[in-house]
Amino acid sequence: MNDIPTIVEKITELVKTRLNDSEKSVTMTEIERTTRELLLELGRQVVEKTTQAMAQKYPEETSDCECGQKATYIRQRKTQLRTLFGKLTVKRAYYLCDDCHTGHYPLDQQLGLRPNALSAELARLVGLTGVHIPYGKGSELLQELAQISVSQPCLAKTTGQIGEVVQEREEKLQQKALESNYLAKRQRESRKPLRLYGAIDATKVQVRQVGEHLWRDLKLGAWFEAGGKPPKTPDGNWTIAAENIHYYADIAAAADFSSLVWATAVEQKADLAAELIILGDGAEWIWNLVQENSPHTIQILDWFHATEHLADLAKVVFAQEAKQAAWLSTAKQLMWEGDIEALITACQALQAVSSADEIRTTVNYFVEHKERMRYAHFHQQGYQIGSGTIESAAKQIGMMRMKVPGASWNTDMAVKVAKARAAYLSDRWRSLPLAA
Structure with a gap:
């Protein structure tokens, strides 16, 4: 860290030189813009050189192949990477296995490189934009805020890919939640929550289907804990607040959504909780799901x-x-x-x-x-009796993203974006496994 002042001095001189060479008058705006452009270029070169330095200067003759045999070194190959600092080129060793005829790049595997695609960190940032605002505005915002040039189709594709990651994770959860050995092990070893809440709701989303625009139910669920106390009168101030919220979403028939309800319940240890409280409105399908998955829970009709x-x-x-x-x-x-x-x-x-x-x-x-x-009885026990948490999900996932003016989705993309946004709202964004 001792060399930072020296680096700052050198960068300052470079900024001054660029400003002096410019025909524009020097203002604070020009100083900021010039500094940002310079730092982005410096960052690009640093990332490129650091990545290249990780590659072996003199590659080994062979490399372990996934099939268990040895792959033979063929040659060095260049690839382009798209990173937070722009495009960069890296040269790395390519190996080919004589047994399974599969080629691989050890450096790609070591660093999680994604040739000719967005880096994992850039994809995370692009996807984060895609779950917040429409793709056209998102593309403009990325360019303005971060000097990142991403087309609308790329932004949509990346957001969808992150939704796929969530989807695949949920599918694995659904399989695991049916394994009796796994459930028995949890029963013995897992920490059991004292009080856990669940809530289920749905909101309408417009989707395209065979040339038509149809309204489909986007089903939403949440598991959470709650702190605070209920008011003493029906019109008193509500200080109970949801904590550690886990959202999930899907466009599916109630029977299929039931599988996701159970899988997420197992993940959140809802089935092990000393007290499990489910909140919902009067929709029959909600209480049928509750009865199917958790018949002994405390069921509360949302007060509001x-x-x-x-x-x-x-x-x-x-x-x-x-x-x-x-x-x-x-x-x-x-x-x-x-x-x-x-x-x-x-x-x-x-x-x-x-x-x-x-x-x-x-x-x-x-x-x-x-x-x-x-x-x-419910408020005497200190239970939360309002489903504001799931109402918030309906607004934040449904209204604020899926139902923005002009939005029209195919069902597959609507599901992926909803799942990606649910992961973001659950504070799981940075833990999603996006590396190659």
Whole structure:
């Protein structure tokens, strides 16, 4: 580190020279731009020379082949690499096996080189852009912020490839989650969570299919822990916050999604938790999945979905906002206290002043889910009773990326981008195995 001042002096002189040679007037903007251009070029040369230095100057005559035999040195071959600092050229030894007729480059394997493709680190950055914003804007942003030139098709392809990595990982998890020996070993050796939450939801995504534009369910799930305490009143401040969130997503039939629910549950040790709490809205397919995978869990109907049903009913029955608010306040208090029978009676009583079909629909909704609405018991136990975590996933994956204006996906790419974004939101981005 002692030589850094000397390096800085030399770079400063180079920047001054370039500024003096320029016909433009020297401003802070020009100083910054010139310095950045110079540092990028220096970085490119440093990466190129460092990579080349890792190659053997005098290659061995043979190299171990994956088939178990020896491959013979043929010659040095050049390749282009696309890195964070731009394109660079590296020359490395090429070997060919006489037995299996397979060629390989030891340096590629040693350093994880990706010939004629984006380096793993560049791919990670490009993919990160692709899971956040549309590819056209992403291409412009990369050029402006990092001086990285990537076409829209390349950005889309890279984002999709990262989604494939997540997809392959999930497929392996699904296979492993069915192995009885593995499950038995976990039962003996794994640390068992004390309290874990799960939530499931879906949002609509437009996809192209045989010339049509169809709306498909993007199913979403989350496993998480929660800190804080619930409020003491239905309108109090909610301080419970989700922690250590693991998101997953797919466009699939409920039966196929069920396999992913179970696999991620095993990964997060949900099946070993002392308390497992599942939150969801009133969708039948959600509770069928829960019953199939975790029949003994604590099931909670999302508090905010339930209150929305009450609010909608009040608006239908009462014309005046004051009456709406008064009835809603009383109904929410009954629900908060866990007196669902009284809540149902209060809803049925509205038939005396209105013949709206919504009264019967709401009553049926509460009758069906009353075991999931024991809110007094739930908040006494300190449980989170709102599914804000999965609602956030629906917004951050569905609304903010999949449903941006003009977005239209084929199903395969929609799945890959959703899975890649779920990995990012779960703080798993840098752990994805992108190296060659």
